[in-house]
Amino acid sequence: xxxxxxxxxxxxxxxxxxxxxxxxxxxxxxxxxxxxxxxxxxxxxxxxxxxxxxxxxxxxxxxxxxxxxxxxxxxxxxxxxxxxxxxxxxxxxxxxxxxxxxxxxxxxxxxxxxxxxxxxxxxx
Numbered sequence: 001x002x003x004x005x006x007x008x009x010x011x012x013x014x015x016x017x018x019x020x021x022x023x024x025x026x027x028x029x030x031x032x033x034x035x036x037x038x039x040x041x042x043x044x045x046x047x048x049x050x051x052x053x054x055x056x057x058x059x060x061x062x063x064x065x066x067x068x069x070x071x072x073x074x075x076x077x078x079x080x081x082x083x084x085x086x087x088x089x090x091x092x093x094x095x096x097x098x099x100x101x102x103x104x105x106x107x108x109x110x111x112x113x114x115x116x117x118x119x120x121x122x123x124x
Contacts, residue, residue, distance in 0.1 A: 002056045009060050009069070009098070011035055016098045032102055058099070062090050069095055071103070078103050 012035060019028035056071040067084040080099050082092040 002054060004056065004058050006059050006061060008035070009058050009095075012102055013098050016101050019101065028101075060090060060095060065089055069099060071099060073103075 012032060015028060015031050015035070053075070054071070054073045056073070058069040058071065060067045060069055065086055067082060067086075067090045070081045070083070072079040072081070078100075080096050082090070082095055084090050084092070
């Protein structure tokens with residue numbers, strides 16, 4: 001299990017937005033990989049030799065509230081989930097877009113093998 005810090009998603013989102021505008025793949029890959037390794041240094045996908053298994057928890061801060069993205073990697077398939085207690089506060093499609101680009105640039109995962117799901121947790 002891995003946890004990234006609360007600033008990681010914000011920083012990576014900005015890099016992905018810049019990549020989306022300029023399409024400079026190599027520059028984005030270097031910066032995102034560097035940011036990934038600084039913030040989540042224990043996660044070394046190169047050392048897992050075909051047995052890639054990890055849970056990565058990504059806290060996401062909006063203007064008024066937090067949500068949580070979860071990345072589950074098992075071999076060559078990644079599953080993304082977004083847990084949000086306030087429906088519609090955070091855009092899950094935008095979150096999945098950022099995480100999918102990060103995964104495809106840093107972990108050898110086929111983009112077609114990234115599955116996504118949304119879970120809204122009702123407040124009690």
